[in-house]
Amino acid sequence: MAGVKIHRIVVGPFDTNCILVEDEASKEALVVDPGGGVDLISERVRLTGVRPVMVVLTHGHVDHCAEASAIATMYGIPIAMHRDDLLLYQHMDVQVEAFMGPAAATRYRGAQQVMPTVFLEHGQLLKVGRTNARVIHLPGHTMGGIGLLFEGRPDIIVQGDTLFRDGVGRTDLYGGNWEALQSSLKLRLFTLKPDTIVVCGHGGDTTISREKVDISW
Ligand SMILES: [Zn+2]
Ligand SMILES: [Zn+2]
Structure with a gap:
């Protein structure tokens, strides 16, 4: 049974994992979290022979988003994300300035960024x-x-910064909420x-069993 293949490309100043999720049967691929390294991403697309069909932002x-617009433009594909983070995406210049300085923000200021047009909701199935x-x-x-979440043997979940090998995502940045993070871990990840x-x-893969702790907080 053909499944999905995960191609990892480490990009940008924060060593973000940009993930190409390839459907092996069709060679269609999602480009998840293109946070930098446009050249690295396009090179990997060429080498693997996959056909990008959508940018998805965790x-x-x-x-995780800095080059979403560039990749969407390069392949003529849409950008998908959850609507609750759209404001963050729309203020990319503010984020770039905060993390990388005003010079780096210039190209995002007033620039014509491709905006997300596909809004993903809990439980929805996304076809690739x-x-x-x-x-x-x-x-x-x-x-x-x-x-x-991709079903297979075993299942695979590509999930950004919520859970790490030996840690969980920080909640002190804009939009962060510790109680919400605890519920997401307890009810939606540790139940997989x-x-x-x-x-x-960021960093290497892990498994649910390796990270699962009894959350009684
Ligand atoms: Zn990150
Ligand atoms: Zn993050």
């Missing part, structure tokens, strides 16, 4: 080739954080199959 932080990803809304690190592979926004 959340609206600049280290012959595969369906289930959208899991994971508020906490930001209000519009999402994961994409224990052997589910967790692809994180």
